[in-house]
Amino acid sequence: RDTELFVERALREDRSAFDLLRADYTFLNVRLARHYGVPNITGSHFRRVTLPAGNPRRGLLGHGSVLTVTSYPDRTSPVVRGKWILENLLGTPPPPPVPNVPPLKATGSAGTVLSMRQRKEPPCASPVCASCHAMMAPLGLSLENFDAIGKWRALGESSTPIDSSGRLPDGTPFEGPAGLRDALLRSDLFVATLTEKMLAYALGRGLEHYHAPAVRAILREAAGQDYRLSSIVAGVASSAPFRMRRAADAAAPDLRTN
16 A cells, blocks of 8 residues: 555656655555554554655665565565566566576575575576576665565574675665665666556557667657656657557557556
8 A cells, every 4th residue: 555655646746757766755554654663653544754864665665565575475585676676677677587496595504594695696507597696686685674574674584784785787886775776766777667667558568679769759758857757658648659559459468457
């Protein structure tokens, strides 16, 4: 509900697409406020709450919904979280995993509990496997201060301080959720990925390479309006792919229901 209200408010107030990552507010009731560690919230109804500077809950990366859906039931998964960031925020999905990958080892040879950073070492020697982990894991590890259901923590599974350093696929280093958010805000990949997904939603099917000029045209127009969500929606609605959909496209399965 927090995430639904958050995105709805961004649309209704016609905010910049970047506010989905940097907004200084969220929506809480007493139960979620306790989970997020936000004091002085009472009642079961959700209301808008302004977050203090430096609060890790700013933007979608701090939402329990996103953090929970990118975890396993019993633990976090830097690889799953990293994959989600690559696919949904950077528009660079990794290839499918190789088959028969063994589970991560929770303990070392001496029986000591391993930290998630130690466990995330590629579970196979394949260069393809290692190259994918090198892209996904550093992104996901920057969110390790959030546990499997998105609660903030200072210590990991091994009861040692969490190392939340990470890096982008291009090698740019950053520290923790705030560093990841700032790195994404400095990149133009996030708003480009959002535009592609909105166009795919409007068309009811996935995009192809020949849709790239339309995406670039939408972005050029939206850039002059600080990438406000209305400018991206208007660009999608006036784009050639949307206006000139073939009858076969209109009869294709509607992705908007999935």
